[in-house]
Structure formats: structure tokens, C-alpha cells
Amino acid sequence: MKPLFALPLRGGGGEPVSFARSVYSHGCAGLPPATITEMPLAYRRPLRIGGRVVDLVLQEEDGAIVARTAAKLRRGEREKIEKIVERMFRLRDDLSPFYARVAGDESLAWAAAGAGRILASPSVFEDVIKTICTTNCAWSATERMTRALAELGGGAFPEAVALAATPERWYRETARMGYRGAYVKAISQNVATGSLDLEALLEDRMDDAAVEEALLALPGIGPYGAAHVMLLLGRHRHLVLDSWTRPTYRRLSGKRQAADSTIRRAFSRYGRYAGLAFWLFLTRNWLPE
DNA sequence: CGTCCAGGTCTAC
DNA sequence: GGTAGACCTGGACGC
Numbered sequence: 001m002k003p004l005f006a007l008p009l010r011g012g013g014g015e016p017v018s019f020a021r022s023v024y025s026h027g028c029a030g031l032p033p034a035t036i037t038e039m040p041l042a043y044r045r046p047l048r049i050g051g052r053v054v055d056l057v058l059q060e061e062d063g064a065i066v067a068r069t070a071a072k073l074r075r076g077e078r079e080k081i082e083k084i085v086e087r088m089f090r091l092r093d094d095l096s097p098f099y100a101r102v103a104g105d106e107s108l109a110w111a112a113a114g115a116g117r118i119l120a121s122p123s124v125f126e127d128v129i130k131t132i133c134t135t136n137c138a139w140s141a142t143e144r145m146t147r148a149l150a151e152l153g154g155g156a157f158p159e160a161v162a163l164a165a166t167p168e169r170w171y172r173e174t175a176r177m178g179y180r181g182a183y184v185k186a187i188s189q190n191v192a193t194g195s196l197d198l199e200a201l202l203e204d205r206m207d208d209a210a211v212e213e214a215l216l217a218l219p220g221i222g223p224y225g226a227a228h229v230m231l232l233l234g235r236h237r238h239l240v241l242d243s244w245t246r247p248t249y250r251r252l253s254g255k256r257q258a259a260d261s262t263i264r265r266a267f268s269r270y271g272r273y274a275g276l277a278f279w280l281f282l283t284r285n286w287l288p289e
Numbered sequence: 290c291g292t293c294c295a296g297g298t299c300t301a302c
Numbered sequence: 303g304g305t306a307g308a309c310c311t312g313g314a315c316g317c
Contacts, residue, residue, distance in 0.1 A: 136297045141311060178310020183298090222298045244296035293315080300308085 001057070004073070005082045006064035007089070009114070013096035018114030019060035021287050022089055024232075040288055046156040047084065047122060049077050053155040058085065065089065084122045087202070093117070093234040098273040111280050115287065118279070120232040124198040125191055126157045127232045132180055132187075132220040134228075141176075148175035163188035183220030201233055208235050208272075227275060236276035239264055248282050 009017040020040040042059040054071040067085055086092065099112035121127045133145040152158050152166065152175075163184065171181030190196035201211050211233065215226040227238035239245075241260050249263055250256070258266075263278070270277040 132297095134296055136295070136309080137311065138295045138313065140313075141295080144311090172310090176311065179298090179308095180310075220298065224297055228296090240296080242296040243294085246296095248296095291315105291317085293313105295311100295313090298309090300306105302304105302306085 001068040001070055004067045004069060004078050006066045007086060007091060008064050011095050012092045013094035015096040015099055016114040017117055019065060021115035022117040022119050023286060024119040048156040049080060050074055088120050088122060089117050090120060090234050098276060101270060101273060108277055108280055115280060116276055118231050124201050125160055127229050128198055129184055131225045131228050132183055135225060145175050145177055160188045160191035164192035180220060186219055208237060211235060231275055237272045238275045239267060239278045245282055
């Protein structure tokens with residue numbers, strides 16, 4: 001397969017980007033959820049483009065993210081895919097202030113080698129829906145729900161129009177989403193009609209408070225979900241506090257117990273990168289080395 | 290077989 | 303603004 005394009009592994013501030021250390025916070029970016037150990041070699045990701053599903057392979061070569069596909073692309077599609085990959089790796093984010101901040105840090109200095117690109121989905125819509133599928137259930141249930149969604153979409157995550165047109169029965173009996181089904185369908189309907197524009201949350205001009213407010217207004221998205229989606233949007237202030245991160249923090253920090261307010265205070269020194277610092281602190285052992 | 294709860298959120302006080 | 307209770311589902315666990 002010939003390369004489609006090569007995106008330099010550099011962030012918005014010219015800082016290094018480690019392909020192997022670009023991981024997603026949850027199973028949210030991949031379908032099916034890829035494992036972290038696959039990342040250093042290649043990242044496969046089915047992508048919907050021009051009304052069909054294209055299998056995209058991304059890997060690191062000579063300091064760049066190289067994309068390939070066996071599919072025949074039409075005019076303009078290569079550029080579209082390039083934009084999508086740039087968004088997924090959040091290559092325009094400038095993490096250099098964060099790297100400067102952790103340079104002398106005992107627990108996070110390692111991150112300055114290019115970690116912290118939390119892989120996002122091709123669309124904010126996909127990230128939001130998948131995040132809802134992580135709430136109040138075991139991880140196995142999240143995988144089941146996202147697998148069902150991918151299957152409905154013919155291999156890639158379905159578009160809002162398709163989800164809006166899917167009967168409740170499917171949500172209940174096939175995806176087995178329980179009460180989440182109504183949330184997913186409602187959001188999909190609003191996106192499909194155009195009354196809700198989740199992709200607008202990608203705009204840099206929006207401030208964090210406005211993005212957070214818009215996310216919290218969505219059914220099924222609360223403080224946890226908003227913090228999670230915001231990390232995927234490159235807005236790193238909020239800590240993702242849930243039933244996995246809380247005990248993991250206690251285990252790694254050696255604290256017997258820690259209230260949310262205490263954890264927040266412990267990471268407040270990272271300022272607008274507090275949420276990213278927290279996440280990297282928790283997931284260091286997910287990464288190679 | 291019943292209870293609990295998992296990478297929470299919503300509603301009703 | 304803060305806090306119980308309910309909520310789909312299905313695996314884990316105790317009895």
C-alpha cells in the first residue's frame with residue numbers, strides 16, 4: 001500500500017509527539033477498542049468517508065504518522081482523511097507549556113517526551129456517544145455497546161442520521177443499552193436535524209466554560225462525561241473522576257483515602273493541565289517503557 | 290437465587 | 303447547592 005500522506009510528529013508548538021504514547025483515555029477512539037500495545041506498531045481504524053467504510057492504517061515512520069489504505073479514494077477524500085487524522089491525534093494542540101511545566105517533575109517528567117495526545121474519535125459526536133456508553137456499567141458492557149454501534153454502522157461508527165432513524169427496539173434488544181438508549185437516540189436526533197452542533201465544540205474560540213456547559217446540557221453527560229470529552233477536545237483542566245480513577249489514584253499515590261477535593265488540590269499546581277496530569281499519572285503503566 | 294455494583298446521571302426534594 | 307433513590311444490564315459473589 002502506498003502512503004496517503006505523512007503528518008510530522010510535531011505538536012502545535014513544535015513539541016515532540018510520541019506515536020506510541022498517543023493513547024485514548026477509554027475505548028472511545030477505536031472500534032473495536034484497540035489495545036495500547038498495538039500502538040507502537042500500527043493503529044487500525046475503520047473510517048466512514050463518502051458514504052462507505054474505509055480501513056485506515058496509521059503507523060509511525062521516520063518521525064511522521066503515515067496513513068495507508070487499500071481502498072480506492074475519490075477526489076478530495078485524501079485531504080479529508082488527513083484532517084480527520086490530525087484531529088484524532090490533536091496535532092494542532094500545543095502541549096509545550098505542559099511539557100515545560102512537568103520538566104522537573106518527579107512523577108511526570110517522562111511525559112515531556114511526547115505523551116499526552118489523547119486520541120480522539122473522528123467526530124465529537126462519536127466521542128460523546130461512546131462516553132455515555134462508559135457510564136455506570138462494567139467495561140465489558142461498554143465494549144458490547146460500542147461493538148453494536150459499529151456493527152450498525154457497517155464497521156465504523158454510524159452517523160447521527162442513522163442512529164436517529166434506528167428504532168428504540170434496536171437500542172434495547174440488540175445494543176442492550178438500557179436507559180442509555182433514550183439518551184443516545186435523543187442526542188442523535190438533535191444532531192441529525194441540525195439543532196445540535198457538537199462539532200462546534202472543536203472551535204478554539206469557545207472557552208472551557210462554554211464547552212462544559214454545552215456538554216452538561218446533553219442527556220447522559222454529567223461531570224464525569226464532560227471532563228472526559230473535554231480531555232478529548234484538548235481541554236485539559238478537569239479531572240476525570242470515576243470509579244476507576246479514584247481507587248487507581250489511591251493505589252499509585254499510596255494514600256489510604258482521598259476525597260475528590262483533595263485529589264483536585266493535589267493536581268491544581270498543573271493549572272489548565274490538571275486533568276491531563278492526573279490522567280498521565282494514572283496511566284503511566286499503559287505506555288511502553 | 291438474591292444482592293451488589295461497575296470507568297454516573299437524573300429527578301425530586 | 304447538596305443529597306437520597308431509581309435506573310438498564312450482566313458479571314461476580316454470597317447464601
